[in-house]
Amino acid sequence: MILDIVFRIPHTKGMRNKKGQFVKGYKQPSEIIEKRRKRMMGNTYGFKKGSKMNVGEGNPMWKGGVIYRQGYKFIKDRKHRFANGKGYVRNSLIVMEKKLGRSLKKGEIIHHINGNKLDDKPENLYLFKNNAYHTSYERNLKTTYKLWLK
Numbered sequence: 001m002i003l004d005i006v007f008r009i010p011h012t013k014g015m016r017n018k019k020g021q022f023v024k025g026y027k028q029p030s031e032i033i034e035k036r037r038k039r040m041m042g043n044t045y046g047f048k049k050g051s052k053m054n055v056g057e058g059n060p061m062w063k064g065g066v067i068y069r070q071g072y073k074f075i076k077d078r079k080h081r082f083a084n085g086k087g088y089v090r091n092s093l094i095v096m097e098k099k100l101g102r103s104l105k106k107g108e109i110i111h112h113i114n115g116n117k118l119d120d121k122p123e124n125l126y127l128f129k130n131n132a133y134h135t136s137y138e139r140n141l142k143t144t145y146k147l148w149l150k
């Protein structure tokens with residue numbers, strides 16, 4: 001009796017057999033799919049379908065495609081090779097590529113000489129061949145700093 005009530009829920013009707021197991025290859029009727037699609041289309045939050053109002057410059061929260069994360073400045077550039085999932089690239093990468101006149105190779109590391117991650121002037125950036133060179137440089141820098149303090 002209780003099982004019959006559970007399996008009469010409209011969105012699961014036909015998807016399970018009497019034992020409660022899913023039926024392989026079941027396809028929902030087109031009327032149910034159409035109803036669900038229309039219901040979801042109503043969630044436009046005041047924007048018309050196909051409108052670009054809420055994307056990029058049309059969004060009231062748009063800040064010019066610049067964000068700051070983990071001490072770095074990120075620029076919106078979806079087509080860049082090293083863009084993250086949301087389409088942002090570290091500004092230091094772009095500046096270094098312009099300085100070199102080529103795109104960076106995979107594994108190359110950019111170091112900020114003065115330690116300020118927001119200072120992306122070309123004269124403040126140094127390129128390491130890989131992370132091993134960068135970490136050895138950082139270790140040597142720390143040991144010399146400790147010796148200097150004594």
